[in-house]
Structures are given as structure tokens and as C-alpha cells.
Amino acid sequence: MKVLVTGGAGYVGSVVVDELIARGDEVVVIDNLYQGHREAINPEAKFAQVDLLDAHAVAEVFDANPGIEAIMHFASHTLVGESMQRPELYLRNNIVMGVNLLEVAVPRGVRKFILSSTANLFGNPTRVPIDESQPLDPGSPYGESKLMLERILRWYERIYDLRYGALRYFNAAGATERRGEHHDPETHIIPLVLSVALGKRDSFTIYGGDYPTPDGTCIRDYVHVYDLAQAHLLTLDALKEGSRTYNLGNGQGFSNLQVVEAARKVTGHPIPTQIGPRRPGDPAVLVASSEKIRSELGWQPKYADLESIIRSAWEWHKSHPSGYKED
Numbered sequence: 192m193k194v195l196v197t198g199g200a201g202y203v204g205s206v207v208v209d210e211l212i213a214r215g216d217e218v219v220v221i222d223n224l225y226q227g228h229r230e231a232i233n234p235e236a237k238f239a240q241v242d243l244l245d246a247h248a249v250a251e252v253f254d255a256n257p258g259i260e261a262i263m264h265f266a267s268h269t270l271v272g273e274s275m276q277r278p279e280l281y282l283r284n285n286i287v288m289g290v291n292l293l294e295v296a297v298p299r300g301v302r303k304f305i306l307s308s309t310a311n312l313f314g315n316p317t318r319v320p321i322d323e324s325q326p327l328d329p330g331s332p333y334g335e336s337k338l339m340l341e342r343i344l345r346w347y348e349r350i351y352d353l354r355y356g357a358l359r360y361f362n363a364a365g366a367t368e369r370r371g372e373h374h375d376p377e378t379h380i381i382p383l384v385l386s387v388a389l390g391k392r393d394s395f396t397i398y399g400g401d402y403p404t405p406d407g408t409c410i411r412d413y414v415h416v417y418d419l420a421q422a423h424l425l426t427l428d429a430l431k432e433g434s435r436t437y438n439l440g441n442g443q444g445f446s447n448l449q450v451v452e453a454a455r456k457v458t459g460h461p462i463p464t465q466i467g468p469r470r471p472g473d474p475a476v477l478v479a480s481s482e483k484i485r486s487e488l489g490w491q492p493k494y495a496d497l498e499s500i501i502r503s504a505w506e507w508h509k510s511h512p513s514g515y516k517e518d
């Protein structure tokens with residue numbers, strides 16, 4: 192199958208591109224390298240450095256690559272905290288990127304679409320673990336932009352018979368041998384904690400120690416990027432039977448203090464840590480129920496425990512101390 196992957200130079204997208212190519216699919220990547228890295232793109236993929244806000248340029252990519260059957264849409268502004276400071280980036284850009292893509296792709300015959308959605312759709316949930324039936328009440332403009340895209344996909348399904356998968360990841364983490372997490376600036380907990388162990392930062396600050404959780408710090412559900420990639424492949428194959436929406440996590444929550452503790456074990460470094468103020472937009476607890484994709488598609492995460500997820504990230508950061516940049 193020929194698949195267009197937007198954001199294929201980014202963290203999750205680059206791993207999915209590798210897995211698609213490994214199983215014999217043909218891949219075209221669109222990325223404007225706003226956060227992604229050219230070095231992260233599998234050399235067997237075709238690459239177009241294009242901004243999805245530019246519909247004309249997106250159309251040119253389709254016209255130069257006839258026969259694209261499916262889209263996996265990773266490209267996005269992705270930060271909950273930033274979206275509380277700069278909502279317009281999210282409420283405009285994320286939505287326009289998705290709409291441009293649909294307006295170009297659907298008239299050219301694409302009928303399969305997978306969206307990277309998010310746990311942030313659930314805001315501050317009242318029940319955990321969170322399954323797909325829980326109320327949607329986004330916790331930030333970022334989450335709102337993803338909910339709007341999910342709803343837009345529903346209309347495209349009704350009107351154009353587009354089959355879509357909405358995959359609501361909880362916290363993507365870990366690395367494969369070839370690909371790891373490198374954002375600039377980095378804001379995610381695991382790479383930041385590991386950068387202290389690598390000697391690149393002196394200490395780590397936890398945002399908030401007064402949440403209603405056992406140790407007062409936020410709880411998240413970490414899911415390995417390799418396992419996310421497998422969920423994408425399974426979902427893509429299942430779209431012929433209809434659209435689907437899945438929550439993707441391991442079903443186990445870890446507090447920010449527990450993440451630091453696990454990283455201390457993996458790295459053998461003391462990782463000095465202090466508690467700072469809360470970060471606006473952060474829900475206290477997010478833990479997924481992924482029973483639906485497990486039972487419907489047989490998804491079985493390979494990395495179910497936090498230490499093995501952090502260990503894989505640690506291996507990558509040790510071998511790429513400056514990420515994708517040359518040292």
C-alpha cells in the first residue's frame with residue numbers, strides 16, 4: 192500500500208515510517224521540519240519538505256505521487272502546556288493542517304485516514320482507567336483541536352465514506368534502536384530526566400507536588416513508540432471493516448516521582464529533583480483502558496513496564512547525546 196505519513200520526521204511518525212517500510216508498504220513523508228529531523232526519516236521513504244498549512248504545496252505532493260491510498264497524520268503542534276499560552280497555534284494551525292489534507296486527499300481518492308489523537312480529550316477524567324465511552328471534555332486548546340479533528344473525520348465518513356482511525360495515545364515514550372525523542376526545546380518528562388543523567392542539565396523540576404494523588408505528583412500512562420507503531424499498522428489493516436477509535440496506553444499509571452525513581456534505577460545516576468509550580472493544563476491522572484483495541488485487533492504491547500521503556504530511551508540518548516544533531 193502507498194501511505195502518506197505527515198510528521199514522519201517527528202518522534203512517533205518516524206518509528207511508524209520504519210515499521211511500514213519494514214512490512215513492504217511504500218511511504219511518502221510530508222514534514223516541514225518545524226520539530227522533526229531529516230535524519231529521522233527512513234531513507235527508503237520519499238520526503239517532501241512541505242508545510243501542511245500550504246494546501247497548494249500539499250496538492251503538488253499528491254500529484255507527484257499518484258496512488259496514495261491512506262494517510263497517517265502525525266503532524267501537529269503537540270504541547271498541552273504551550274497550548275495554554277498560545278491557543279491560536281493549536282485552534283487554528285492544527286485544524287487547518289487536517290482540513291487542508293482532507294480537502295486535497297479525498298477528491299484524489301484517499302479513503303483511509305489515521306489521526307494521532309490524545310488522552311487530553313478527556314480533560315480531568317472522573318474515572319480511571321479511561322475507556323472510549325468516557326465523556327469528552329478537552330483539558331486544553333491542544334486537546335480541543337484534536338477533538339475537532341475527530342469530529343471533522345466523522346463528517347467525512349458520513350459524507351465521503353472515508354474510513355478513519357482515531358488513536359488517542361496517552362504518553363508516548365521510549366526509543367527503538369534507530370529512533371528516539373528529540374524536540375527543541377524538549378518539554379517531555381523522560382528525555383528531560385535522562386538529560387540530567389547524561390550531565391546535560393543539573394537537575395529536574397517536577398511541575399506540582401500538590402495534586403490529589405498518593406505522592407502529590409501527576410500520574411501518566413507511558414506507552415512505547417514501537418507499540419504505538421504496531422497499533423497503527425493493525426488499525427490501518429482493520430479500516431476495511433470500518434472506522435474505529437481507540438485509547439492507547441498500558442493501563443498502568445506512574446507518578447512523576449516514580450518516573451524519576453525508575454530513571455535513577457536505569458541510569459544509576461542520582462538525578463537531583465525539586466518540586467516547582469504546576470504547569471497549566473496538566474490533568475492530575477491519565478491512565479488508559481486499551482481493552483477495546485486489545486480485544487478487537489489483538490494489540491499486545493511489547494513494552495509493558497516503565498523501566499524497560501525508560502531503558503530503551505536511555506540506550507538511545509547514550510548513543511545520541513545530541514539527539515539527531517551531529518556532536
Ligand SMILES: NC(=O)c1ccc[n+]([C@@H]2O[C@H](COP(=O)([O-])OP(=O)(O)OC[C@H]3O[C@@H](n4cnc5c(N)ncnc54)[C@H](O)[C@@H]3O)[C@@H](O)[C@H]2O)c1
Binds near residue numbers: 225227268310361362
Ligand atoms: N508524544 C506524545 O506523548 C503524544 C501523545 C498523544 C498524542 N500525540 C500526537 O502524536 C503526534 C506525533 O507526536 P510527536 O511526539 O511525534 O510530535 P513531534 O513534534 O515529534 O512530531 C510532529 C511532526 O510534525 C511536523 N509538523 C508540525 N507542523 C507541521 C506543518 N505545519 N507542516 C508539516 N509538518 C509539520 C513537525 O516538524 C514534526 O516532525 C502528534 O499529532 C501529537 O499531537 C503525541
Ligand SMILES: O=c1ccn([C@@H]2O[C@H](COP(=O)(O)OP(=O)(O)O[C@H]3O[C@H](CO)[C@H](O)[C@H](O)[C@H]3O)[C@@H](O)[C@H]2O)c(=O)[nH]1
Binds near residue numbers: 362383397398477
Ligand atoms: O519538566 C517537566 C516536564 C514534564 N513534567 C510532568 O510530566 C508529566 C508528563 O508531561 P509531558 O510533558 O512529558 O507529557 P504530557 O502528559 O504533557 O503530554 C503528552 O501526552 C498528552 C496526552 O496526555 C499529549 O497528547 C501530548 O502531545 C504529549 O506530549 C506531566 O505531569 C508534567 O507536568 C514535569 O513535571 N516537569
